[in-house]
Amino acid sequence: MSNAKELREKLMMKERKGAATFSPETLKEADDFAAGYKTFLDNARTEREAVAYVKKLAEDNGFVPFEQDKQYNPGDRIYIINREKAIGLAVIGKNGTANGVRLAIAHIDSPRIDLKPNPLYQDGGLGLLKSHYYGGIKKYQWTTVPLALHGRVVKLDGTTVDIRLGENDDEECFIITDLLPHLDKEDKPVRKAIDPENMNILIGSYPFDDSDEKDLIALNIMKLLNDRYGITEDDFLSAELNFCPAYKTRDIGFDRSMIGGYGHDDKCCAYPSVMAAIDTKVPDCTCITYLTDKEETGSDGNTGMQSDFLRYFIYDLAKADGNEGYRVLSKSKCLSADVNAAFDPSYASAYEQKNCSYVNEGVVISKYTGHGGKYDTSDASAEFMGEIRAMLERDGVKWQIGELGKVDVGGGGTIAKYVANMNVDVVDLGVAVLNMHAPMEVISKPDLYMAYKAFYGLFN
Numbered sequence: 001m002s003n004a005k006e007l008r009e010k011l012m013m014k015e016r017k018g019a020a021t022f023s024p025e026t027l028k029e030a031d032d033f034a035a036g037y038k039t040f041l042d043n044a045r046t047e048r049e050a051v052a053y054v055k056k057l058a059e060d061n062g063f064v065p066f067e068q069d070k071q072y073n074p075g076d077r078i079y080i081i082n083r084e085k086a087i088g089l090a091v092i093g094k095n096g097t098a099n100g101v102r103l104a105i106a107h108i109d110s111p112r113i114d115l116k117p118n119p120l121y122q123d124g125g126l127g128l129l130k131s132h133y134y135g136g137i138k139k140y141q142w143t144t145v146p147l148a149l150h151g152r153v154v155k156l157d158g159t160t161v162d163i164r165l166g167e168n169d170d171e172e173c174f175i176i177t178d179l180l181p182h183l184d185k186e187d188k189p190v191r192k193a194i195d196p197e198n199m200n201i202l203i204g205s206y207p208f209d210d211s212d213e214k215d216l217i218a219l220n221i222m223k224l225l226n227d228r229y230g231i232t233e234d235d236f237l238s239a240e241l242n243f244c245p246a247y248k249t250r251d252i253g254f255d256r257s258m259i260g261g262y263g264h265d266d267k268c269c270a271y272p273s274v275m276a277a278i279d280t281k282v283p284d285c286t287c288i289t290y291l292t293d294k295e296e297t298g299s300d301g302n303t304g305m306q307s308d309f310l311r312y313f314i315y316d317l318a319k320a321d322g323n324e325g326y327r328v329l330s331k332s333k334c335l336s337a338d339v340n341a342a343f344d345p346s347y348a349s350a351y352e353q354k355n356c357s358y359v360n361e362g363v364v365i366s367k368y369t370g371h372g373g374k375y376d377t378s379d380a381s382a383e384f385m386g387e388i389r390a391m392l393e394r395d396g397v398k399w400q401i402g403e404l405g406k407v408d409v410g411g412g413g414t415i416a417k418y419v420a421n422m423n424v425d426v427v428d429l430g431v432a433v434l435n436m437h438a439p440m441e442v443i444s445k446p447d448l449y450m451a452y453k454a455f456y457g458l459f460n
């Protein structure tokens, strides 16, 4: 061996080798893990559905509802739910909260198409719903794809109706139309290609009868909705109705190495962090997986990460142990579990190739997110980076570093800064995603599995 070769191996970073560094056993484990994830993703389109799914999964694995002021013992498993849109799973540690808690926090909301409060109308012989998009989307991607309806309607008498329609092949689905290319010759920047006020959802075309009454198509649709769900047009005013892509989660590629699906951001971090909590028996420190809502719109609101819900839960756990809540937070450590943008060779110019993340290079650590001169982000310290790096190496978890894209090209944020504001050590760690925020996003199976191993390592 030449001196340079020897020295290079000792001193320089290893070259990226993609999936070649995973053993056949690891690839098999990753494929098995992906099977459970795909089922989760198909059943957890919205935050409400994700909470319901995780609650069931947790109960099946011995988690019981949290009770305030109850004394818990090492190995006890509890869950807590915030307004059916966020959920926390905790496994009580040998030392309880005395040395802080270990947190994995992911979000379970994903970009989608919401309805306006007063959505129903008809025009040009078509029944339509006015929409208001949720989260950061390239609007043109969301036209002409099959959409399914998810959500809840609260009626005047206080009863609720849950709707999930369009996911099964034998059910009707919905669509946002787009102008044919023949009549769309005007050059427009991508951001202006679709006017959000044109993102109306096509829901029918038959009139109720042939009378001279007005808006008979809208009336017919309301009759169908009333027959099926017992709702009236006024009930739209107290409803949360979300249209999500009706795509089934699928394997991608001849080698089936990747997964295509709606809502990888951030359910591909939520699911591994849930499984890590489920597989944790009696940790040293109490560990908590928390799945939050509203990340895609800035983490505001009482179900978002800026709410005090998780803080109060930790205070309650601390109190039950005879500890001060703020002291527990000050000793806590967190992996902010969120996705990063995987390098896409077709759009290479948006990335800085020495510092972006790649498919099959393992779980991505983002030291900071934000934009411009590191605005609006929590920049993890060298010390905490060192600690997490050592933990991943100890556990044989393949990982990589990832900046979102070139400096000043754009940017993005995560919940990490809100966790950091609670005086918790935190860094972003998650899965690299291709075409993030599109109706169908892509991740790799081994990267998903490495995320699970990272969260498990934090808890154990």
Ligand code: MN
Residues within 6 Å of the ligand: 107, 265, 266, 295, 338, 339
């Ligand atoms: Mn995200």
Ligand code: MN
Residues within 6 Å of the ligand: 265, 296, 437
């Ligand atoms: Mn996102």
